[in-house]
Amino acid sequence: AQTVTQSQPEMSVQxxxxxxxxxxxxxxxxxxxxxxxKQPPSRQMILVIRQEAYKQQNATENRFSVNFQKAAKSFxxxxxxxxxxxxxxxxxACDLSNDYKLSFxxxxxxxxxx
Amino acid sequence: xxxITQSPKYLFRKEGQNVTLSCEQNLNxxxxxxxxxxxxxxxxxxxxxxxxxxxxxxxIAEGYSVxxxxxxxxxxxxxxxxxxxxxxxxxxxxxTGNYGYTFGSGTRLTVV
Numbered sequence: 308a309q310t311v312t313q314s315q316p317e318m319s320v321q322x323x324x325x326x327x328x329x330x331x332x333x334x335x336x337x338x339x340x341x342x343x344x345k346q347p348p349s350r351q352m353i354l355v356i357r358q359e360a361y362k363q364q365n366a367t368e369n370r371f372s373v374n375f376q377k378a379a380k381s382f383x384x385x386x387x388x389x390x391x392x393x394x395x396x397x398x399x400a401c402d403l404s405n406d407y408k409l410s411f412x413x414x415x416x417x418x419x420x421x
Numbered sequence: 422x423x424x425i426t427q428s429p430k431y432l433f434r435k436e437g438q439n440v441t442l443s444c445e446q447n448l449n450x451x452x453x454x455x456x457x458x459x460x461x462x463x464x465x466x467x468x469x470x471x472x473x474x475x476x477x478x479x480x481i482a483e484g485y486s487v488x489x490x491x492x493x494x495x496x497x498x499x500x501x502x503x504x505x506x507x508x509x510x511x512x513x514x515x516x517t518g519n520y521g522y523t524f525g526s527g528t529r530l531t532v533v
Contacts, residue, residue: 316461340519352511352524359519397465402519407452407471408479409522411464 311401313412320389321420322328327374328384328415330399335363341375341411343384347395355397357384389419423448427512427525433533434506436501442497443529444512451517453495456526457481458509467510470495471517499530507532 310333320326332341343355358366358375365373370390374383382401386393397411425446433438444453452471456464466479467522470489484503489495499506509529513522 311463313463342521348510350527352513352522354521354523357519357521361478364422400464406424407515407517408466408469409464409520411456413461413463 311399311412312408313399313415315399316413317416317418319418319420320386322389322391324389325385325387326389326417328386328397328399328417330382330384331412332380332399332401332403333383334380334401334403336403336405339405340398341373341382343371343373343382344398344400344411345393345395346398346414347392352398356384372412386417391419391421393417394419425512425514425523425525427510427528429528430526432528432530435466435533437501439498439500440530442499442510442512442530444495444497444525445493446495446514446523446525447493448514448523450490450514450523451492452515453489454513454515454522455479455485455487455495455497455509456513458511464511467497506530 340359341358345353356368370387372385379398396414396416398414400409428443454469455467468487470476486498512525515522
């Protein structure tokens with residue numbers, strides 16, 4: 308079975324500080340796709356960042372970056388210079404079979420404190 | 422503007438009733454998906470469709486049914502066989518290829 312694990316149910320960070328969210332997954336495939344989604348209190352899911360497993364370079368989108376460790380099957384998200392608007396639940400999602408179906412982790416609730 | 426529209430935003434179902442959740446997209450995406458979100462469990466795949474007139478079961482299809490008669494529409498019916506239907510339901514669509522999903526704003530279903 309393909310599984311995606313987010314081991315941190317909740318995290319809190321001071322505004323302007325950095326927070327890192329962890330995600331591990333299980334797959335026997337060599338090429339696959341990984342995503343982080345943000346779900347703010349409005350509950351609208353927003354794509355934050357995307358990583359292709361065959362690319363060794365870590366993806367970056369403004370203040371969001373990933374640390375992709377293929378051998379360890381780890382895909383963490385770093386939020387730099389945290390802003391109040393970053394308060395949300397963050398989901399790690401993976402297409403681990405290249406069949407365009409995403410498996411989601413349980414989510415990590417991030418609270419940014421003023 | 423292109424996007425995905427889910428309706429209604431809130432839905433109440435009596436015991437034994439079937440209800441249908443609407444999902445419409447004008448993004449010209451081939452694939453559409455239905456997920457269920459429960460607290461602490463993330464999103465779980467109910468059904469998906471990668472082409473018109475074809476759909477497949479996801480991980481938790483029991484008690485649900487779908488149709489895909491038009492590219493733009495992918496309605497989900499929650500039948501009386503679904504014993505615990507209270508949840509937040511999300512519809513998504515994507516182009517072919519792993520570029521991620523576009524999500525609708527969701528429907529909150531409550532059994533009364």
